[in-house]
Amino acid sequence: MVDILLALVQGIGVTIGVTGLAIVIGLALGAPIAALRLSSNRVLSFVAGAIVNVVRGVPAIVWLFFVFYGLGSSLVRFDPFTTAVLTLGVFAAAQFAEAYRGGLLSVPRGQTEAARVLGFGRVHVFTLVQLPQALLAAIPAGATVAIGLLKESAVVSIIGVMDITGRASAAALRSSDDILIYSLAAVLYIALSIPVALLSRGVHGVLERRVHAR
Amino acid sequence: MNLLELLPKLLDGLTVSALMWALTLLIGYPLGLLLSLVQRTPSKAFSAIVFVVVELGRGAPVLVVLYLVYFGLPNVGVLLPAIPAAVIAFAITTAAYSSEIFRGALSSIPRGQLEAARVLGFSPAQQVVSILLPQALRVALPALIGFAITVFQGTALAYAISVPELLGRAYNEANISFRYVEVLAVAGAVYLVVSLVGTWVADRIERRMNKAFART
Numbered sequence: 001m002v003d004i005l006l007a008l009v010q011g012i013g014v015t016i017g018v019t020g021l022a023i024v025i026g027l028a029l030g031a032p033i034a035a036l037r038l039s040s041n042r043v044l045s046f047v048a049g050a051i052v053n054v055v056r057g058v059p060a061i062v063w064l065f066f067v068f069y070g071l072g073s074s075l076v077r078f079d080p081f082t083t084a085v086l087t088l089g090v091f092a093a094a095q096f097a098e099a100y101r102g103g104l105l106s107v108p109r110g111q112t113e114a115a116r117v118l119g120f121g122r123v124h125v126f127t128l129v130q131l132p133q134a135l136l137a138a139i140p141a142g143a144t145v146a147i148g149l150l151k152e153s154a155v156v157s158i159i160g161v162m163d164i165t166g167r168a169s170a171a172a173l174r175s176s177d178d179i180l181i182y183s184l185a186a187v188l189y190i191a192l193s194i195p196v197a198l199l200s201r202g203v204h205g206v207l208e209r210r211v212h213a214r
Numbered sequence: 215m216n217l218l219e220l221l222p223k224l225l226d227g228l229t230v231s232a233l234m235w236a237l238t239l240l241i242g243y244p245l246g247l248l249l250s251l252v253q254r255t256p257s258k259a260f261s262a263i264v265f266v267v268v269e270l271g272r273g274a275p276v277l278v279v280l281y282l283v284y285f286g287l288p289n290v291g292v293l294l295p296a297i298p299a300a301v302i303a304f305a306i307t308t309a310a311y312s313s314e315i316f317r318g319a320l321s322s323i324p325r326g327q328l329e330a331a332r333v334l335g336f337s338p339a340q341q342v343v344s345i346l347l348p349q350a351l352r353v354a355l356p357a358l359i360g361f362a363i364t365v366f367q368g369t370a371l372a373y374a375i376s377v378p379e380l381l382g383r384a385y386n387e388a389n390i391s392f393r394y395v396e397v398l399a400v401a402g403a404v405y406l407v408v409s410l411v412g413t414w415v416a417d418r419i420e421r422r423m424n425k426a427f428a429r430t
Contacts, residue, residue: 179286
């Protein structure tokens with residue numbers, strides 16, 4: 001059992017790497033997508049909405065195949081790890097965009113109008129009034145997305161990335177303790193999701209104190 | 215290969231995906247409802263068991279649960295063909311997730327209604343069947359439809375245990391024709407159409423129900 005655990009633990013770094021980098025890409029790309037979606041320009045908001053729906057309407061594993069085997073066979077060839085990070089990153093962006101949008105919509109219109117009347121410029125209305133409250137409101141949804149990505153990242157093992165699931169499959173080929181191996185893998189994923197939940201609660205608490213102190 | 219030759223093959227795969235999807239929902243949702251009802255009983259042992267099942271089903275990746283059922287269960291003498299194994303794995307995760315949907319819907323029904331029913335002489339079973347469920351199921355319906363779309367997308371994971379579903383058929387065809395971009399794009403479009411139609415139906419039902427609720 002110890003040797004199995006040691007084999008699986010080697011995949012933790014890769015799972016965290018794929019998930020973490022995808023989250024970073026998703027948080028960065030999700031913000032402009034959400035902004036476009038909420039813009040008053042109908043064309044821009046339609047395009048942003050279409051991007052979100054198309055990305056989320058196709059399963060992650062199908063995207064992974066499209067990028068790795070489809071684009072990889074003709075246009076650009078990435079190694080499995082890079083493919084996994086980029087694909088999950090775009091997948092994450094669509095989901096974080098929805099979380100940001102929910103957060104921004106939760107700030108009452110009256111507040112932005114009041115701030116404008118009080119002489120705040122557009123930029124200040126956004127950075128001082130809308131953004132802090134929007135981020136606060138978006139954290140629970142964002143944490144759900146992050147934990148979902150952690151679990152979704154298991155599919156990258158299918159294109160050969162040696163994450164926890166990849167290590168588990170390799171270990172299962174060598175032994176006959178499949179039930180033990182995959183149970184341990186499941187427990188590892190659950191254990192990894194706990195710090196994400198705690199972190200989101202911590203950040204939420206800090207932000208909440210700062211937002212309400214103002 | 216042209217689209218006319220490709221589509222029938224992909225639709226064969228879609229049939230397998232749809233079959234797994236329907237069976238998963240037929241088993242998973244009632245099981246999820248059962249889990250959420252058990253959680254309401256005062257028995258601590260029962261709710262502890264349910265807690266573990268739900269946390270495992272929601273906390274572990276679906277792919278790992280799938281491997282656990284297909285490759286792991288033979289260790290304890292349960293050997294399943296690929297499609298039943300996939301359905302069982304998907305039903306476990308569906309039950310775990312939907313139990314949270316049902317739990318929320320059940321707790322939205324005011325306690326006073328059940329107290330009133332008890333005073334009027336309803337047995338606990340009657341309270342559940344004729345008071346709790348009719349209202350809670352209506353509350354849960356939009357979320358259940360939304361989650362059903364996620365479940366459909368999840369059926370693509372069955373490719374990993376060689377079920378000839380939509381993704382598996384597409385990948386097979388791509389390997390034969392070497393036209394990976396086109397074939398996988400068409401397969402992706404099929405998934406997209408299913409989820410867009412599903413989302414549209416869910417929106418319509420939710421809107422209609424909101425109207426019905428507003429009237430009463």
